[in-house]
Amino acid sequence: MIQMKRHMKIATFxxxxxxxxxxxxxxxxxxxxxxxxxTESAVLTEAPAVPPPLTRRHAxxxxxxxxxxxxxKRLADGVEYPFWTFGGDxxxxxxxxxxxxxxxxxxxxxxxxxxxxxxxLHAVTGPGGGAESSFTAPGHSxxxxxxxxxxxxxxxxxxxxxxxxxxxxxxxxxxxxxPKEGLPPVDHEYYIMQGEFxxxxxxxxxxxxxxxxxxxxxxxxxxxxxxxSVGSLMGEHSLTAKVGEKIxxxxxxxxxxxxxxxxVIGIIFDTVYQEGGTAPTHNVQTTVIPPGGAAIVEFTAKxxxxxxxxxxxxFRAFNKGAVGxxxxxxxxxxxxxxxxxxxxxxxxxxxxxxxxxxxxxAVASPVASTPITAxxxxxxxxxxxxxxxxxxxxxxxxxxxxxxxxxxTCFVCHQANGQGVPxxxxxxxxxxxxxADKAGAIRGVLQGRNGEVTVNGKKYNGIMxxxxxxxxxxxxxxxxxxxxxxxxxxxxATPQEVNAIRKANPExxxxxxxxxxx
Amino acid sequence: xxGHGLMSLAALLMLNVGLSGxxxxxxxxxxxxxxxxxxxxxxxxxxxxxxxxxxxEVSVQAFYLDKFPVTTGEFLEFVRAxxxxxxxxxxxxxxxxxxxxxxxxxxxxxxxxNAAATDVSWFAAKAYAQWKGKRLLTVAxxxxxxxxxxxxxxxxxxAAFRQQVLQWYTTLGAAPGPVGANPANFWGVHxxxxxxxxxxxxxxxxxxxxxxxxxxxxxxxxxxxxxGAQGARxxxxxxxFMRLGFRSSLNANYCIxxxxxxxxxxx
Numbered sequence: 001m002i003q004m005k006r007h008m009k010i011a012t013f014x015x016x017x018x019x020x021x022x023x024x025x026x027x028x029x030x031x032x033x034x035x036x037x038x039t040e041s042a043v044l045t046e047a048p049a050v051p052p053p054l055t056r057r058h059a060x061x062x063x064x065x066x067x068x069x070x071x072x073k074r075l076a077d078g079v080e081y082p083f084w085t086f087g088g089d090x091x092x093x094x095x096x097x098x099x100x101x102x103x104x105x106x107x108x109x110x111x112x113x114x115x116x117x118x119x120x121l122h123a124v125t126g127p128g129g130g131a132e133s134s135f136t137a138p139g140h141s142x143x144x145x146x147x148x149x150x151x152x153x154x155x156x157x158x159x160x161x162x163x164x165x166x167x168x169x170x171x172x173x174x175x176x177x178x179p180k181e182g183l184p185p186v187d188h189e190y191y192i193m194q195g196e197f198x199x200x201x202x203x204x205x206x207x208x209x210x211x212x213x214x215x216x217x218x219x220x221x222x223x224x225x226x227x228x229s230v231g232s233l234m235g236e237h238s239l240t241a242k243v244g245e246k247i248x249x250x251x252x253x254x255x256x257x258x259x260x261x262x263x264v265i266g267i268i269f270d271t272v273y274q275e276g277g278t279a280p281t282h283n284v285q286t287t288v289i290p291p292g293g294a295a296i297v298e299f300t301a302k303x304x305x306x307x308x309x310x311x312x313x314x315f316r317a318f319n320k321g322a323v324g325x326x327x328x329x330x331x332x333x334x335x336x337x338x339x340x341x342x343x344x345x346x347x348x349x350x351x352x353x354x355x356x357x358x359x360x361x362a363v364a365s366p367v368a369s370t371p372i373t374a375x376x377x378x379x380x381x382x383x384x385x386x387x388x389x390x391x392x393x394x395x396x397x398x399x400x401x402x403x404x405x406x407x408x409t410c411f412v413c414h415q416a417n418g419q420g421v422p423x424x425x426x427x428x429x430x431x432x433x434x435x436a437d438k439a440g441a442i443r444g445v446l447q448g449r450n451g452e453v454t455v456n457g458k459k460y461n462g463i464m465x466x467x468x469x470x471x472x473x474x475x476x477x478x479x480x481x482x483x484x485x486x487x488x489x490x491x492x493a494t495p496q497e498v499n500a501i502r503k504a505n506p507e508x509x510x511x512x513x514x515x516x517x518x
Numbered sequence: 519x520x521g522h523g524l525m526s527l528a529a530l531l532m533l534n535v536g537l538s539g540x541x542x543x544x545x546x547x548x549x550x551x552x553x554x555x556x557x558x559x560x561x562x563x564x565x566x567x568x569x570x571x572x573x574x575e576v577s578v579q580a581f582y583l584d585k586f587p588v589t590t591g592e593f594l595e596f597v598r599a600x601x602x603x604x605x606x607x608x609x610x611x612x613x614x615x616x617x618x619x620x621x622x623x624x625x626x627x628x629x630x631x632n633a634a635a636t637d638v639s640w641f642a643a644k645a646y647a648q649w650k651g652k653r654l655l656t657v658a659x660x661x662x663x664x665x666x667x668x669x670x671x672x673x674x675x676x677a678a679f680r681q682q683v684l685q686w687y688t689t690l691g692a693a694p695g696p697v698g699a700n701p702a703n704f705w706g707v708h709x710x711x712x713x714x715x716x717x718x719x720x721x722x723x724x725x726x727x728x729x730x731x732x733x734x735x736x737x738x739x740x741x742x743x744x745x746g747a748q749g750a751r752x753x754x755x756x757x758x759f760m761r762l763g764f765r766s767s768l769n770a771n772y773c774i775x776x777x778x779x780x781x782x783x784x785x
Contacts, residue, residue, distance in 0.1 A: 070690045070691065071690070072690060082688060082689055082690045111616070111774075111775055112691055112775060113691055114687075114689075114690060114691035114715075114776060115687075115760065115763075115764065116763055116764050116766075116767030135766070135767055136767065137764075137767040137768055137769075137772055137774060138691070138774050138775065138776075139616055139772075139773075139774055139775065140767075140772070160763050160767075161759040161760065161762060161763040162756050162759040162760065162763075165688070165756060165760075169688070210685045210688060210689075211684070211685075211688045213681075213684055213756060
């Protein structure tokens with residue numbers, strides 16, 4: 001019933017335009033298409049912010065000033081990249097206009113830039129989408145104008161030779177052409193754009209990274225990220241909403257090469273305007289967004305907790321940075337989602353080890369009691385460190401650096417607060433094994449592990465992939481971090497210690513250590 | 519002057535050491551070579567874009583080329599001798615408002631004297647060359663000379679050299695440093711890559727539209743989205759695309775912070 005009700009409430013973006021006759025009859029229509037009146041400057045925002053909805057109900061002359069800046073910024077913790085940007089940030093500034101507007105577009109090329117640039121807006125009807133008219137040398141500005149004939153969400157990008165390189169360096173953004181009727185109100189609008197980066201160094205290799213042309217031609221990026229860097233939508237930068245609020249995501253894909261399979265773990269999209277167009281599709285799990293394409297995604301937050309945004313081509317999420325986070329706060333909703341209700345032994349062959357009646361009772365009881373107010377744990381509030389009080393100043397510095405390594409490398413499995421995943425990924429928080437065998441933990445990070453381990457009396461039998469590409473310092477920092485966090489307190493690790501273990505255990509390509517904890 | 523001489527001598531010595539035992543060798547300086555110039559032997563330039571009616575190859579006659587870009591100090595001498603090229607007196611038609619924009623006064627440069635002269639227009643560069651009894655070089659000559667790597671004349675077949683060049687083009691612009699900091703190339707010329715962009719005589723001859731996907735070869739402009747590479751000879755030569763794009767974005771009166779020049783001379 002709840003599902004049905006939700007569908008009834010789906011807003012119909014552009015639905016009104018299907019009824020022009022009705023609008024004319026009531027005198028509200030725009031069929032006469034009056035010429036734009038007035039002039040205003042477009043509000044530009046940096047992701048994930050979106051300019052406020054347009055309140056006017058007429059076309060106008062919109063002046064857009066967009067500046068190209070070549071600037072070195074963070075790509076991941078400890079990793080910098082010389083980005084080329086529209087407005088100083090990747091993705092470029094979000095532009096919001098209305099169908100029927102006439103746009104006077106000014107493209108400024110910062111005098112300190114090295115390259116000429118231009119802009120092709122997919123919202124433009126005309127050769128090159130504005131590229132030819134906006135070709136601009138460093139220290140110069142170009143102006144052109146266009147009419148926003150079609151409503152929709154459009155990508156813009158640089159199209160200067162060699163176009164792939166300009167896009168690979170971050171030159172893309174979104175322009176929304178609101179339909180004449182406007183968009184239905186929502187509680188939150190966010191701007192997310194996926195893009196991939198091709199660096200000479202491996203993923204996570206520290207320092208200023210250079211563009212790797214061979215990887216770009218082969219379409220094998222080291223980084224696939226949302227909003228221009230690893231972690232741009234994580235931790236304190238997570239998107240937020242409250243239970244019951246409606247959320248609209250404007251999602252673009254700059255590419256330059258890869259399609260995005262955009263998915264929010266634990267959310268079904270009520271409505272998706274696929275490819276940024278105007279036809280709504282309902283009840284979507286994953287929407288494909290091609291390079292140079294976009295989608296509008298709408299849903300209502302119903303259950304509190306953390307939701308992970310991913311490119312569901314999962315190695316990109318796990319190994320290349322394509323994750324973000326939405327944190328929903330508010331009262332628990334155990335009817336829609338109960339949380340874990342029972343953890344029992346299973347003997348195989350379909351036979352539960354516990355008496356069936358007991359198991360069923362355990363499942364049934366929280367639902368039978370007042371479901372909405374059932375006292376489940378409050379929603380996780382994201383990552384919280386609990387540093388050990390016994391840390392020295394030097395170890396404290398290691399702890400701080402270790403957090404960066406952890407959030408980039410470990411947290412996807414071991415979770416934000418080291419709690420692991422019951423039955424699958426062992427916890428690090430208050431872990432007897434971690435505290436008893438530091439060398440084994442270091443070996444595990446360097447070589448991965450494969451086979452059974454027992455942590456706090458529970459057996460785990462999974463695979464941990466090796467992270468031997470981390471530097472000795474990074475491994476020492478993250479070991480110090482996990483051994484002194486979330487209730488753990490113990491000796492940290494030094495780079496020398498890591499190096500000795502690395503040398504004593506030469507990496508065998510493709511082979512995981514049978515168990516690093518032996 | 520002395521500094522340059524020493525550096526180029528050192529570079530020549532290094533070059534000889536590096537080449538011992540190899541088939542290739544740089545031409546020995548001839549007695550007629552002007553000071554601070556080297557002889558670039560004749561060769562062939564293959565344009566990146568061409569129309570069907572245009573030749574595949576352009577032959578380049580041997581010429582003399584400045585070893586270094588023109589320095590701020592040398593440009594100071596030029597404006598001292600030619601008052602109409604001073605910042606306060608230059609005609610807007612010949613140089614935009616950014617002309618010598620970092621100079622503190624007409625005869626007071628804002629950069630060290632050995633830094634490459636930049637923020638100069640094509641007109642100013644051409645006038646300087648004329649004053650020196652030299653000329654600007656053509657795109658074909660520039661690309662022919664700059665195609666050499668540090669150890670061989672065909673740099674395009676040297677992957678490490680290509681990566682190094684690409685890296686400069688994708689590194690952010692900074693105030694140009696002193697000339698001669700980059701190693702000499704096979705012909706003994708410094709800084710063709712890695713310091714500044716350079717004006718050429720016919721910078722606007724291979725005019726592209728600015729939309730790389732539309733420039734599908736010579737004058738064809740009907741194609742979009744990736745079609746830019748259709749007519750290109752060597753689609754992997756990104757630095758060449760970038761130079762082409764950069765030159766095409768210019769007008770002759772533009773003055774840009776990392777755009778300078780050097781001169782050539784006929785034999």
